[in-house]
Each structure stands twice: as C-alpha cells, then as structure tokens.
Amino acid sequence: MEKLVRGLRHFQTDYFSKHQDLFQQLSLGQHPRVLFITCSDSRIDPNLITDADPGELFVIRNAGNIIPPYGATNGGEGAAIEYAVQALGIKDIIVCGHSHCGAMKGLLKLDKLEEEMPLVYEWLKEAEATRRLVKENYSNLTGEDLLSITIAENVLTQIENLRTYPVIHSKLRQGKLHLSAWVYHIENGKVFAYDAVRHEYVAPSSPLEPLDPEELLPNSIGHPASWLSPEQAHRIYRGSYHHQTLKS
Amino acid sequence: MEKLVRGLRHFQTDYFSKHQDLFQQLSLGQHPRVLFITCSDSRIDPNLITDADPGELFVIRNAGNIIPPYGATNGGEGAAIEYAVQALGIKDIIVCGHSHCGAMKGLLKLDKLEEEMPLVYEWLKEAEATRRLVKENYSNLTGEDLLSITIAENVLTQIENLRTYPVIHSKLRQGKLHLSAWVYHIENGKVFAYDAVRHEYVAPSSPLEPLDPEELLPNSIGHPASWLSPEQAHRIYRGSYHHQTLKS
Amino acid sequence: MEKLVRGLRHFQTDYFSKHQDLFQQLSLGQHPRVLFITCSDSRIDPNLITDADPGELFVIRNAGNIIPPYGATNGGEGAAIEYAVQALGIKDIIVCGHSHCGAMKGLLKLDKLEEEMPLVYEWLKEAEATRRLVKENYSNLTGEDLLSITIAENVLTQIENLRTYPVIHSKLRQGKLHLSAWVYHIENGKVFAYDAVRHEYVAPSSPLEPLDPEELLPNSIGHPASWLSPEQAHRIYRGSYHHQTLKS
Amino acid sequence: MEKLVRGLRHFQTDYFSKHQDLFQQLSLGQHPRVLFITCSDSRIDPNLITDADPGELFVIRNAGNIIPPYGATNGGEGAAIEYAVQALGIKDIIVCGHSHCGAMKGLLKLDKLEEEMPLVYEWLKEAEATRRLVKENYSNLTGEDLLSITIAENVLTQIENLRTYPVIHSKLRQGKLHLSAWVYHIENGKVFAYDAVRHEYVAPSSPLEPLDPEELLPNSIGHPASWLSPEQAHRIYRGSYHHQTLKS
Numbered sequence: 001m002e003k004l005v006r007g008l009r010h011f012q013t014d015y016f017s018k019h020q021d022l023f024q025q026l027s028l029g030q031h032p033r034v035l036f037i038t039c040s041d042s043r044i045d046p047n048l049i050t051d052a053d054p055g056e057l058f059v060i061r062n063a064g065n066i067i068p069p070y071g072a073t074n075g076g077e078g079a080a081i082e083y084a085v086q087a088l089g090i091k092d093i094i095v096c097g098h099s100h101c102g103a104m105k106g107l108l109k110l111d112k113l114e115e116e117m118p119l120v121y122e123w124l125k126e127a128e129a130t131r132r133l134v135k136e137n138y139s140n141l142t143g144e145d146l147l148s149i150t151i152a153e154n155v156l157t158q159i160e161n162l163r164t165y166p167v168i169h170s171k172l173r174q175g176k177l178h179l180s181a182w183v184y185h186i187e188n189g190k191v192f193a194y195d196a197v198r199h200e201y202v203a204p205s206s207p208l209e210p211l212d213p214e215e216l217l218p219n220s221i222g223h224p225a226s227w228l229s230p231e232q233a234h235r236i237y238r239g240s241y242h243h244q245t246l247k248s
Numbered sequence: 249m250e251k252l253v254r255g256l257r258h259f260q261t262d263y264f265s266k267h268q269d270l271f272q273q274l275s276l277g278q279h280p281r282v283l284f285i286t287c288s289d290s291r292i293d294p295n296l297i298t299d300a301d302p303g304e305l306f307v308i309r310n311a312g313n314i315i316p317p318y319g320a321t322n323g324g325e326g327a328a329i330e331y332a333v334q335a336l337g338i339k340d341i342i343v344c345g346h347s348h349c350g351a352m353k354g355l356l357k358l359d360k361l362e363e364e365m366p367l368v369y370e371w372l373k374e375a376e377a378t379r380r381l382v383k384e385n386y387s388n389l390t391g392e393d394l395l396s397i398t399i400a401e402n403v404l405t406q407i408e409n410l411r412t413y414p415v416i417h418s419k420l421r422q423g424k425l426h427l428s429a430w431v432y433h434i435e436n437g438k439v440f441a442y443d444a445v446r447h448e449y450v451a452p453s454s455p456l457e458p459l460d461p462e463e464l465l466p467n468s469i470g471h472p473a474s475w476l477s478p479e480q481a482h483r484i485y486r487g488s489y490h491h492q493t494l495k496s
Numbered sequence: 497m498e499k500l501v502r503g504l505r506h507f508q509t510d511y512f513s514k515h516q517d518l519f520q521q522l523s524l525g526q527h528p529r530v531l532f533i534t535c536s537d538s539r540i541d542p543n544l545i546t547d548a549d550p551g552e553l554f555v556i557r558n559a560g561n562i563i564p565p566y567g568a569t570n571g572g573e574g575a576a577i578e579y580a581v582q583a584l585g586i587k588d589i590i591v592c593g594h595s596h597c598g599a600m601k602g603l604l605k606l607d608k609l610e611e612e613m614p615l616v617y618e619w620l621k622e623a624e625a626t627r628r629l630v631k632e633n634y635s636n637l638t639g640e641d642l643l644s645i646t647i648a649e650n651v652l653t654q655i656e657n658l659r660t661y662p663v664i665h666s667k668l669r670q671g672k673l674h675l676s677a678w679v680y681h682i683e684n685g686k687v688f689a690y691d692a693v694r695h696e697y698v699a700p701s702s703p704l705e706p707l708d709p710e711e712l713l714p715n716s717i718g719h720p721a722s723w724l725s726p727e728q729a730h731r732i733y734r735g736s737y738h739h740q741t742l743k744s
Numbered sequence: 745m746e747k748l749v750r751g752l753r754h755f756q757t758d759y760f761s762k763h764q765d766l767f768q769q770l771s772l773g774q775h776p777r778v779l780f781i782t783c784s785d786s787r788i789d790p791n792l793i794t795d796a797d798p799g800e801l802f803v804i805r806n807a808g809n810i811i812p813p814y815g816a817t818n819g820g821e822g823a824a825i826e827y828a829v830q831a832l833g834i835k836d837i838i839v840c841g842h843s844h845c846g847a848m849k850g851l852l853k854l855d856k857l858e859e860e861m862p863l864v865y866e867w868l869k870e871a872e873a874t875r876r877l878v879k880e881n882y883s884n885l886t887g888e889d890l891l892s893i894t895i896a897e898n899v900l901t902q903i904e905n906l907r908t909y910p911v912i913h914s915k916l917r918q919g920k921l922h923l924s925a926w927v928y929h930i931e932n933g934k935v936f937a938y939d940a941v942r943h944e945y946v947a948p949s950s951p952l953e954p955l956d957p958e959e960l961l962p963n964s965i966g967h968p969a970s971w972l973s974p975e976q977a978h979r980i981y982r983g984s985y986h987h988q989t990l991k992s
Binding site: 249251252253254255256258259260262263264265271272274275277278279280281282288289290291292293295296297298299300302303304305306307308309310311312314316321322323324325326327328329330331332334335340342347348350351364365366367368370371372426428434435436437438439452453 | 545547661
Binding site: 004006042116 | 745747748749750751752754755756758759760761767768770771773774775776777778784785786787788789791792793794795796798799800801802803804805806807808810812817818819820821822823824825826827828830831836838843844846847860861862863864866867868909922924930931932933934935948949
C-alpha cells in the first residue's frame with residue numbers, strides 16, 4: 001500500500017507532467033476505440049501489453065474474462081458492453097484470456113470450489129459451456145495441455161456469448177463491429193489471436209498492416225507462429241468453427 | 249371441445265387401428281431424429297407440414313419460437329433442449345418461424361403490450377436482440393415487409409442463442425449437431441430454409457438429395473426459389489452472416 | 497433430415513393443394529378454440545390424436561407438460577397461456593400427459609439427474625408438488641404402477657398451477673374457461689380424461705354429445721372405461737381433487 | 745486495432761525483453777497485494793497511475809466501479825472479490841472512482857436511460873443508494889458540483905457494500921483487511937483518498953510513510969490538499985461516514 005501511494009506521486013511528477021496535454025484533452029471526454037475484456041489476474045496489464053495510452057482501451061475485468069449470455073446474469077458485464085457499443089460507439093471488442101489462469105484451473109476442478117468459494121463456484125458455472133466442451137472433446141488431455149486448451153476454448157465461448165447481446169447482435173449484422181479472441185502468454189509476452197479462417201490461434205494481424213513474412217512462413221511443424229501443437233490446433237479447427245455454417 | 253372428443257375416437261378407429269405396430273413399438277421408447285422448435289400458433293402442425301410420423305419429431309412450442317440465451321430464463325425451453333440432445337442423442341435442431349406470426353407482430357409494438365399482457369411483454373423482451381436488429385437495420389421497412397424480415401431475422405437470432413447452451417456448444421464443436429433455420433408460409437404451404445452460404449432463405453435441400461434443378465436455376469429476378477425480395481435478401485446477406493468470421 | 501425435406505414437398509403437393517382454401521383463410525388470422533398443453537415427446541401428435549385441422553389447437557409443448565405456478569419461472573409457458581386466453585379468447589385448456597413419459601421417469605429418480613442434465617433437473621423441480629404428493633401418498637407403489645400414477649397426478653398438479661395465472665384465475669370465476677386433464681396412452685391410442693365428479697380418469701365426454709352408453713355402464717370392476725385400478729382411482733380421489741371441479 | 749497489434753510487438757521487443765525475469769517469475773504464480781476496483785473508463789490505467797508492475801494489482805473493472813451488496817447480483821464482481829481475499833489472501837481493497845465519470849452522469853439522469861440503454865439502466869439501479877443519498881442531501885447542488893459529490897459519495901457507497909460480503913465481513917472483524925476509497929482526477933493526475941478521521945477526501949498517506957508536511961499544513965481554505973470545498977466535505981462528513989473507519 002505504501003508502494004502504491006509512492007507510485008501515485010511518481011505518476012504525477014513523471015508521466016503526468018510529461019503528458020499534461022493528453023490528460024487535459026481526456027478530461028473533456030473519452031473516445032476509446034477498443035473494448036478490452038480480460039481477467040482480473042494481476043499479471044495482465046492491458047495498456048502495457050498493447051502499448052496503449054490512457055483513453056484507448058475501455059476495459060472490463062473479472063475472474064476468467066467470462067461474459068455470460070445476454071440475460072443470464074445481472075452483474076456489471078452487460079452494462080459495460082452496452083455502454084461501450086451504444087454510448088461510445090466502439091467497433092472492436094477483444095476478449096483476452098491468458099496462460100496460467102486461476103479461474104480456468106478452478107473450472108477444471110469445479111466441484112471442489114462449492115464449499116470454500118461459493119461465489120467463485122457460481123460464477124464459473126457461467127462458463128459451463130466451456131467446461132462441457134472441454135470434457136467431451138479433450139478427454140485425452142491432462143495437466144498443462146488440458147489447461148491450455150481450456151483457456152483457448154473459453155475465449156471462443158465468450159465470443160459466442162457476446163453475440164447474444166442485442167446491441168452487439170445488431171451491429172454485427174451491419175458489419176460495424178468486430179470480435180477478436182486473444183490469449184496472452186505471461187511467460188513469453190506473446191499474444192495469439194484466433195484466426196477464424198485457419199481455425200487456429202496465430203500471431204495477430206491487421207488488415208492495414210501485413211503480417212511479418214517470417215511469421216507467415218510455415219515452420220518445420222507446418223504451423224507458423226501457432227501456439228498450440230498441430231494436434232491441439234487440429235482439434236480446435238475441426239471442432240470450433242468448422243460447422244458454424246447452418247445446415248439447411 | 250365436442251369436436252375434439254369425436255376426433256379422439258376417429259383417431260382410434262382410423263389412424264391408430266391402421267398403425268398399431270408403430271404405436272406398439274413406440275410404447276417401448278422414442279428415438280426421434282429431430283428437435284423441432286416452433287410457435288404455439290394453431291396454424292402450424294409440425295408433423296403435417298413435414299409429413300412426419302409419430303416418433304419422429306421432438307417438439308418445443310412457445311409463443312414466437314423463442315429460445316432465450318442459456319441461463320437467461322428458467323422455463324421449459326432449456327430442459328427440453330438438454331433432454332433432446334443429451335438423453336435422446338438428437339443431431340438435428342430446426343427452429344421454424346412462420347408468416348403472420350402474432351408474437352412477432354407484438355414485438356414490433358412492444359410498448360403497447362406491457363399493460364394488457366405483461367407475461368407476453370416480458371417474454372418478448374427475450375427477443376430484444378431481434379427487435380433491436382430490425383429497428384437499427386430495417387428502418388425503411390413498414391407493414392408486411394417489416395413483419396416478414398422480423399420473422400426471418402428472429403429465427404436467426406434463436407439459432408445464435410441455441411449456441412450458448414453447453415450441450416449444444418459442445419456437440420457443435422464435434423460436428424455432431426446441425427442447426428437449421430426455417431420459415432413456414434401459411435398462405436402457400438412452403439418452407440424456406442436459411443442458406444448460410446448464399447445468405448438467403450431458400451427452398452431447403454439435404455446432402456443426400458440434390459435440390460430440384462428448377463429451383464437452382466435463377467429466375468428472372470435472379471434469386472431462385474428465394475422467399476424475400478432481392479433487396480431484402482441482400483440486407484440479410486450483408487447483415488446477417490457476412491461478418492461472422494472473427495477479425496484477428 | 498432428408499426425409500423431412502421430402503416430407504415438406506409431399507405436404508405441399510398433397511395436403512396443401514387439397515386444402516388451399518383453408519390455408520388461405522388461416523393466413524388471415526387464427527381462431528383456435530383450444531389451448532393444448534402437452535409433452536415434447538415425439539410420440540405425441542396433438543392434431544393427429546384429436547383429428548384436428550390446422551387452426552384448431554394453440555399448442556404449448558415442453559418436457560413433462562409442466563406449467564409452473566404463476567411467477568415461478570420466466571420461460572415461454574406463461575406468455576403462451578396469456579396470449580391464448582387474453583388475445584385469442586380461448587375458452588378450453590387441456591393439459592395432456594402421456595404414458596411412458598421420460599420426464600416423469602426422471603422425476604422419480606431426480607437426484608440422479610443433477611450432474612448429467614442440470615437443466616432437466618432444475619425444470620423437474622418445478623414439478624416438486626407432484627413428486628412429493630406421489631412420495632407421500634403412493635409409497636406402496638413401484639415400477640409401472642408408480643409411473644402411471646405419477647403421470648396421472650402430474651397432470652392434475654398442472655391444472656392447479658394453471659389456476660394461479662391471473663388471466664385464468666379471473667376467467668374461471670366468470671365461468672368463461674374450462675380446464676381439462678387428459679392422459680394419452682401410446683400403446684392403445686386411448687385418451688382418458690379426469691372426471692372431477694367421479695374422481696377418476698375416464699373416457700372423455702362432452703356436454704353436447706352423450707357418452708357411449710356402453711362406457712357409462714359399470715363393468716364387473718365397477719369402473720367403466722376407467723384407466724387406473726379402483727384402488728388407484730380411490731387414492732386420486734382422496735389425495736388431490738376432492739374440492740375441485742374440472743370439466744371433462 | 746492496427747495500433748494495438750503494433751503495440752503488442754512493441755511490448756515484446758521493449759518492455760518484455762527488459763523484464764524477462766519478472767515475467768518468468770510471474771508465470772509461476774501471482775501474489776498481488778491489492779484488489780483495485782475501478783471504472784471501465786478508458787482514461788484510467790490502474791498500473792500507470794500507481795506506478796505498479798505487473799503482478800501487483802488484482803483488478804475489477806465495470807461501469808461506475810459499482811459493487812452491488814452481497815447477493816444482489818450474480819455477475820462477476822462477487823467471484824473476483826472472493827477469489828482475491830480467499831484464494832490470494834489480499835489484504836488491501838481500493839475502490840477508485842474518477843472525475844468526469846459517465847456512469848455517474850448517467851445515474852443523475854437515470855430515467856432517460858431506460859429506453860436507450862436498458863442494461864446500463866438496470867446496472868445503475870444497483871447504485872440507487874448513491875442516487876438517493878445525493879438527491880436527499882445535496883439538493884442545492886447542480887452541474888459539475890453535483891457530479892463531483894456523486895462520484896465521491898458513490899465510492900463510499902461501494903465501500904459499504906463491500907462490507908456485506910461474507911469473506912470481507914469476517915476479515916474486517918479480524919483486522920486483516922483494509923478498505924480504501926479513492927477518487928482519481930483525470931485533469932490533474934491527482935488521487936484523493938477518503939480520510940475517515942477527518943471525514944474528507946485528502947491526499948492519500950500510508951502508516952509507514954508520513955504525509956508530506958506541506959500537505960498537512962492547512963491552506964488558506966483551511967482544508968489542506970482537500971479536493972472538495974469545505975462545505976461539501978462537511979456534508980460528506982455528516983451524511984455518510986460519521987461512524988465508519990476507513991484506512992486511507
């Protein structure tokens with residue numbers, strides 16, 4: 001706590017004094033471009049890992065970066081989403097999971113939490129779609145592999161849940177909103193983004209800036225810049241979005 | 249009521265006596281292949297319009313063929329879905345809306361319902377994602393055109409909501425479940441199915457049975473066997489599933 | 497699925513083409529006379545077993561033909577009831593259970609469902625009134641006998657629950673609404689209706705059409721055309737409906 | 745979005761590469777000392793304003809830094825609180841509001857939000873305790889003054905709400921947990937903390953580090969380093985915190 005108070009003064013005398021114009025401008029209003037949804041985990045600093053200035057990221061943080069389906073809960077998640085899209089006109093939403101996520105570890109041993117942490121238990125049941133998918137589709141995995149795939153699939157679950165919010169549902173139809181699924185790796189500082197065409201988590205790209213060619217070139221394993229093993233990626237590929245098209 | 253009682257006897261002496269073997273077999277257990285979700289509207293008879301025998305369709309019927317997102321309500325919808333997929337192993341789910349739908353008419357004048365029919369009002373708020381999308385994307389439409397597009401979009405909303413149910417979320421990943429969006433037209437007896445590739449409602453096909461070539465040939469308007477006008481279809485096309493892929 | 501698509505065409509070329517006038521008329525509006533509440537079970541086809549044409553039955557279907565008491569849930573059941581009675585002016589409501597009901601089997605082994613089918617588990621808890629009544633009043637029964645009485649009592653439970661809906665409560669007082677309790681037997685195609693005077697499930701009659709005299713004559717057991725044994729019928733009499741009046 | 749992707753790379757090549765040891769250590773587990781609850785507002789960067797490294801702050805962010813009383817909602821707030829205190833053993837919780845808060849502006853014109861942003865409307869009703877206190881105690885204020893006092897009082901409301909969580913309630917009794925109320929001023933980069941002895945928001949201090957003597961000396965207004973006017977500060981004193989002890 002003492003360190004934080006010293007930090008407040010350091011911020012004022014250092015960063016703030018150098019960027020007074022920015023803060024003066026920000027005091028007139030915020031115009032963030034991105035809604036960044038991530039975990040409460042202390043090891044994630046959204047602005048740091050994206051090198052974003054104050055004013056750029058509208059942020060929701062809870063345990064496990066979980067966004068329950070529309071109407072399923074009445075906590076702060078829905079209001080922040082609605083405010084971001086409706087009032088601020090934000091057009092990019094990123095759900096960012098992370099390696100070594102304690103919430104996802106909890107999801108994999110859910111029964112043990114009911115007694116000791118009932119609120120965590122109830123909240124993680126909002127990620128039942130993740131738990132069930134992992135249980136039924138990755139029964140061969142254990143330990144770190146199981147945790148990694150749970151983290152990866154959970155972000156995709158939240159993307160699906162986001163689609164059920166009226167304000168998002170409507171903007172998606174108009175092509176005025178983009179949803180991105182990211183996973184941040186604490187140990188190497190890398191972020192991987194879900195590529196819905198390749199059905200893999202890969203180094204993120206952007207329409208206006210081509211991927212680094214080196215990252216596009218297949219490596220010896222054949223999955224360039226991919227995070228999961230080819231086998232894991234294949235599972236996601238076949239499972240996750242292959243059958244997204246409606247059979248008519 | 250008298251007519252129904254007479255009908256019961258007619259069923260016994262006519263249909264039942266001719267199909268005793270079927271009913272004998274059905275008394276041992278049900279093995280339906282399809283979960284058919286449709287409106288309570290009296291003008292829809294799921295078995296009649298699909299020429300399905302008893303035992304083929306597991307049926308959910310409510311006002312407006314609405315399936316709230318997972319966790320949003322605690323009515324019978326979720327249980328029937330879970331039972332169909334988990335206990336019965338059903339692999340095909342059809343959400344079937346219909347023309348002249350009273351529930352969708354109500355959705356378009358929602359405010360007027362709060363006083364007179366509070367339960368209908370509350371229930372239709374579960375279709376807020378449809379209402380908002382229509383309001384924001386089809387502001388130029390009125391009357392029958394507006395109703396038609398609302399009916400069509402509402403079925404697609406429910407398809408998205410279905411994806412949030414854990415049991416569906418998981419099976420979709422495994423490619424063991426297919427979701428279909430249908431609209432039944434009372435006035436001409438036709439059913440149109442959403443084609444996620446063409447982004448239109450068209451005459452339904454099946455993998456094993458090719459579409460009637462005549463239906464595949466473009467007509468003078470250029471939209472063969474399509475239900476909505478080219479303009480409307482184009483709106484759905486651009487709006488609905490164009491941007492379904494995740495931007496990474 | 498392919499069969500269904502073929503069925504759609506068969507419906508159009510056969511039934512629809514022969515009844516175009518009916519469907520043309522129906523496209524102008526629905527005027528059903530009966531709200532028919534039954535199970536999602538695939539073996540039940542309400543229109544088939546009552547020989548009803550399209551337009552005659554407004555239908556609610558969920559797992560176990562359960563209608564929770566007013567206010568207990570926020571699913572689609574209440575809205576469909578309100579719409580049927582208030583907007584459509586329906587004056588007859590039938591709750592129709594059926595033999596071999598999977599939901600009622602589940603109710604008799606509820607604890608085993610919590611893990612595997614949590615939504616079914618939660619939904620069946622809405623039929624706790626049935627479960628408790630059966631547990632406390634039919635402790636001597638097992639197997640098929642227990643299931644039969646559970647199915648029969650459950651329909652009566654739902655009749656009581658229906659009475660709690662404001663729109664029904666009010667119309668009942670005015671004598672403008674009639675509630676009927678039916679059980680459909682898959683194996684013999686028969687429907688039995690609860691007779692509140694005789695306190696038994698018997699072949700249904702109607703005020704305008706006298707019962708078949710043969711059915712009115714006591715048989716050797718003394719319970720003509722009755723479904724349950726005299727002992728079971730007696731239990732229902734004492735247990736649940738002494739003070740209630742049902743139109744059958 | 746392109747800027748963020750470039751930012752990810754900048755973070756890796758710059759900050760991460762310089763602090764690899766820190767991240768390597770963090771990948772083994774998190775041991776944050778503080779639960780930092782603040783608004784989703786893009787202009788707040790908790791780590792920046794406290795000069796905190798990754799791993800130091802466990803963060804909850806939602807619209808308006810609102811923590812509903814225990815049991816009032818089932819969103820992510822409760823779970824993150826429970827996890828922070830129970831699983832991570834955190835002993836300091838800070839609720840940090842901020843100037844120019846859009847959520848608090850919304851709270852002051854709540855009725856206008858119901859139609860356009862229903863989820864925001866519902867969420868802000870969780871801050872009704874703030875709204876009512878302000879309405880009944882600061883009826884003479886308008887404009888910026890009213891907004892400032894609302895922001896200040898709202899943080900204190902959330903401190904009271906936090907006390908209702910079982911895990912916090914118990915630790916407070918044991919003296920093992922401290923709650924702090926902060927308000928961050930975007931325009932000047934300063935943070936003010938509620939001082940429960942002086943009943944004012946003042947520059948925060950810490951037990952281990954004496955306050956800057958200059959800040960302790962009364963200024964001409966008589967309220968050194970205080971944010972609100974003496975009148976406002978006095979109102980807070982009488983209105984909300986006479987009998988409470990907060991560590992600042």
